[in-house]
Amino acid sequence: MFAKSSAVVSRRRRPPGYATELEQMLGGLTIRPVVPQDVDRLRAEFESADGETLRMRFFVPKPHLSSGDFERLTTVDYDRRLAITAWDGNRPAAIGRFEPAGDTTAEVAFVVKPAYRNQGVGRELIEILATAAADRGYQELEASYLAENVAAAAALKAAGFSRRSAESGVVEVSRSI
Ligand SMILES: CC(C)(COP(=O)(O)OP(=O)(O)OC[C@H]1O[C@@H](n2cnc3c(N)ncnc32)[C@H](O)[C@@H]1OP(=O)(O)O)[C@@H](O)C(=O)NCCC(=O)NCCS
Numbered sequence: 001m002f003a004k005s006s007a008v009v010s011r012r013r014r015p016p017g018y019a020t021e022l023e024q025m026l027g028g029l030t031i032r033p034v035v036p037q038d039v040d041r042l043r044a045e046f047e048s049a050d051g052e053t054l055r056m057r058f059f060v061p062k063p064h065l066s067s068g069d070f071e072r073l074t075t076v077d078y079d080r081r082l083a084i085t086a087w088d089g090n091r092p093a094a095i096g097r098f099e100p101a102g103d104t105t106a107e108v109a110f111v112v113k114p115a116y117r118n119q120g121v122g123r124e125l126i127e128i129l130a131t132a133a134a135d136r137g138y139q140e141l142e143a144s145y146l147a148e149n150v151a152a153a154a155a156l157k158a159a160g161f162s163r164r165s166a167e168s169g170v171v172e173v174s175r176s177i
Contacts, residue, residue: 007087017078034083096125
């Protein structure tokens with residue numbers, strides 16, 4: 001059963017550590033940290049996503065994510081691991097996350113639904129994640145994308161990432177924060 005609007009997290013649904021200060025509006029979208037109750041909604045989005053979007057995000061057109069994977073994606077500590085969602089009412093429009101990749105380095109990944117692209121949503125998610133990661137003690141962000149992924153290359157370059165390596169069709173970039 002979903003709450004009336006998935007965009008709003010009532011006090012009782014906020015897990016320990018929930019980062020209320022990251023809640024904000026972006027145009028008509030509500031941006032907020034992920035909560036475990038998002039699991040069914042985000043799994044449905046994943047299952048209905050187009051193959052090209054999935055390939056750009058996960059590098060394969062039909063990634064297999066188990067129930068445990070979805071629980072892990074939606075259950076974060078809001079400190080070392082954080083995910084931010086953007087909602088158009090009850091519909092997810094985008095998600096971005098970071099995970100530790102070292103003591104002071106976090107790996108970021110993000111996806112914006114095709115209907116919401118080229119409107120600055122990706123740019124905003126990256127900046128929110130970068131600020132949040134810096135506030136939590138990380139000093140560097142890294143990201144990887146398929147070499148053919150022009151949009152990710154442009155979005156990450158615009159966000160100040162620079163190329164570290166390119167191997168087997170995968171580009172790795174990083175940025176100090
Ligand atoms: C990559 C992605 C997140 C970009 O999201 P977006 O909301 O469309 O990006 P924005 O509108 O915020 O644009 C950010 C910058 O990238 C540029 N950009 C975005 N898409 C572009 C494209 N297809 N071609 C050229 N430049 C592009 C924008 O011009 C903007 O640059 P600016 O800040 O200098 O104006 C989105 O295309 C996506 O979800 N792709 C599939 C998943 C993916 O590739 N994830 C990244 C790997 S983890």
